[in-house]
Amino acid sequence: MSPLDSKRAGLWARFAVLKGAARELWIVFVAKVLAILAYAVMNSTLVLWLSAGYSTLSVVDIRDLAALAQRLKRPAAEDRLSSYLASELTPATRDRLAAYQSGADPHLRKLLVQDLNRLIRGPNLYAPDRFTGVSLSGRTQALLDQPRLTPAQVAHFNRLLLEDAYPSALARPSPAGLAFSDAAAGSLIATWSTVMTLCTVLVGSLVDAIGLRKAFLLGFTVCLLSRGVMTFTTVRWLALGLGLFPLAVGEALLTPVMVAAVHRYSNTAQRSISFSIFYAMMNVGFAVAGLVFDAVRRGLGEYGGWEVAGLGLALGTYQTLFGVSFLLSLPGLLLMYFGLREGVEATDEGLKITPQTPNYTDQPLWRALCWTVADTFRETVRIFTGLWRQPAFYKFLAFLTLVVGVRLIFYHMNYTYPKFGIRELGEGAPIGSLWSLNQVLIIALVPLVGALTQKVSAYRMVTAGSAVAAAAVFLMALPPQWFAPLADGEPGRLLGRALELKGTVHPYYMSILLFIVVLSVGEAFYSPRLYEYSAAIAPKGQEASYMAMSLLPFFVAKFIAGMFSGWLLAWYCPETGPRDSPKLWLVIALTASITPVGLVLLRPYIRVQEPGRTD
Structure with missing residues (x-):
């Protein structure tokens, strides 16, 4: 047997001890x-x-895909928010949106959620002219009136803005966590x-x-x-x-x-x-x-x-x-x-x-259970306290x-x-x-x-x-x-x-x-x-x-x-x-x-x- 074969055999023998385990x-x-x-x-x-x-969108938050797609595909002249959102979509989303006709389209939902979440987490969604004619909720207005927002508050504010602007298309936020x-x-x-x-x-x-x-x-x-x-x-x-x-x-x-x-x-x-x-x-x-x-x-x-x-x-x-x-x-x-x-x-x-061996077999079930729990507790305490004496x-x-x-x-x-x-x-x-x-x-x-x-x-x-x-x-x-x-x-x-x-x-x-x-x-x-x-x-x-x-x-x-x-x-x-x-x-x-x-x-x-x- 060559030295290499001997080494292989020795290595296998170390694993072979598990045979019959x-x-x-x-x-x-x-x-x-x-x-x-x-x-x-x-x-x-x-x-x-x-x-x-609650700030981010999930696919289930788009409750009317057709209505949202319609506004983003062909924004009205006065709908500056939809025009802005459409301009910020990725090429993949634009292509999918252009081909969309009606009905469910899980892939389009996913692409829209990804793009809208990117904009929600950014600082540039709100501009007064984009939300002309949009009725802002009390929560949205309260955030708008604050002089300074943290990044987390900005994201929450942007999510509320979209909810106010597209009330029929977007559901109330469902928490991701x-x-x-x-x-x-x-x-x-x-x-x-x-x-x-x-x-x-x-x-x-x-x-x-x-x-x-x-x-x-x-x-x-x-x-x-x-x-x-x-x-x-x-x-x-x-x-x-x-x-x-x-x-x-x-x-x-x-x-x-x-x-x-x-x-x-x-x-x-x-x-x-x-x-x-x-x-x-x-x-x-x-x-x-x-x-x-x-x-x-x-x-x-x-x-x-x-x-x-x-x-x-x-x-x-x-x-x-x-x-x-x-x-x-x-x-x-x-x-x-x-x-x-x-x-x-x-x-x-x-x-x-x-x-x-079951204990207390001559006792009623409830009493045997209580005594067994008590025995387990005493044994647990005995083992635990014994550790500290070593x-x-x-x-x-x-x-x-x-x-x-x-x-x-x-x-x-x-x-x-x-x-x-x-x-x-x-x-x-x-x-x-x-x-x-x-x-x-x-x-x-x-x-x-x-x-x-x-x-x-x-x-x-x-x-x-x-x-x-x-x-x-x-x-x-x-x-x-x-x-x-x-x-x-x-x-x-x-x-x-x-x-x-x-x-x-x-x-x-x-x-x-x-x-x-x-x-x-x-x-x-x-x-x-x-x-x-x-x-x-x-x-x-x-x-x-x-x-x-x-x-x-x-x-x-x-x-x-x-x-x-x-x-x-x-x-x-x-x-x-x-x-x-x-x-x-x-x-x-x-x-x-x-x-x-x-x-x-x-x-x-x-x-x-x-x-x-x-x-």
Whole structure:
């Protein structure tokens, strides 16, 4: 056998340890894809949904297309507003409008909405002579009388002007979202994310107490119901109180239980490669989610929508994305209900099944239920309080406090990057597809890196990987014009073709591409090993508790970073006005650099010995 063949055989042998693995391990891999797919579609949409409001038009707001088209095709001499709007339409819209005769034309609706929204967000729609003879509503007149308007107020004012000028053609505004400002949306996301992290910290011991199967079923059920509420309402108190914040509890239940399940359903030989595959499956979900996110926005338009046949219900683009997330939650629930066995554990001696014996079988149902809940509460408290009596646990928390810096990169990719991308690159920019490259690279790199580095400690891998990931963010802090030669050359043409871009390729596409590639390499080294480290040093039966408590430092950091995300956007990348986005990314890069520097300097004091590791 040649040396190359020997290496290939050795690499395959590292994957072959999964042969004969418990079926529950494979079910967890599939469930992770479904859970992450639903979560990522919702998460990418969340910040846009919170900020989208009444100012923009959606396709369902054009209730009489024929009347609007008639006025724009052949404006009367005295109709100066229609003449102005017609002159500002794009060539594609003009051509479609010229060919229009009557009836429904979804493509024309979409083109008109895109053009009118562009004018709504601009400063030049209102001129006194254009609105001569138009009866302005009280709300419109109140804004007109103000000496100065913010950009958000200008957009709202312009929307009201169009509603007053075309009362029969345009419906009253249907909200695309909850209409919060950037800063308010950032604070809400920070609060929601912090609540989710706090719930995760608190439910870890509950998961250990009630068992994996019950925790899976409870988590998927709460997520399903919460996403249903967010899909079908834009009433703030309903969407937040019965949708967004209960969703934090559902997501919190699924976070520690997934990691604990991989640990429980794999033996010592399978563990490293199992966590690598688990992380790769997570990124399969993220990759597909990015494509779904872009496909729905491209199909409906950034501020589009559609009417649900037979229900008389109109869903905006962002609500439709929540609906996709809702539907994706159902298969995970069914898979866990029918496929997961209670009491399964993979050991080095083989598979063990310890069925759970019901307690209080001689008692009435209501009393047995109450006593079982009380027992679960006592066991949860016992496990939770026991954590704080373990010296290694404090070193573990110090380690994870440092890791927060680099983990916040991905927090910003969820909540800062979407607005940054749309504002710098334009509506409909394929920012989700571009970010999906990260997941594609991770899917390819993580199993390979995991197989080749099984003997390297998690601490060392996290240190090296976080250094590479932090360095990647500095690429985004460079002036975008530095990447213009790449954007104008063959790399830009290839990327433009892959993303189906029209016209010249913005230099930011190239800087984002390079950033994602370098970040993915660093992530492949450190991120899967974080999960392994949390599970490896945990005492038996407390894996979910350790995984949950590993998020305690993230609890405080996410709240601060969430509000800071809104401030960074308002300061350096506002919706209108001058932007200085490199400074936004410089702040994120400096924050991420805390991780590798701290791990190197504090290694003698915070490292916990991992079972089976000597380095």
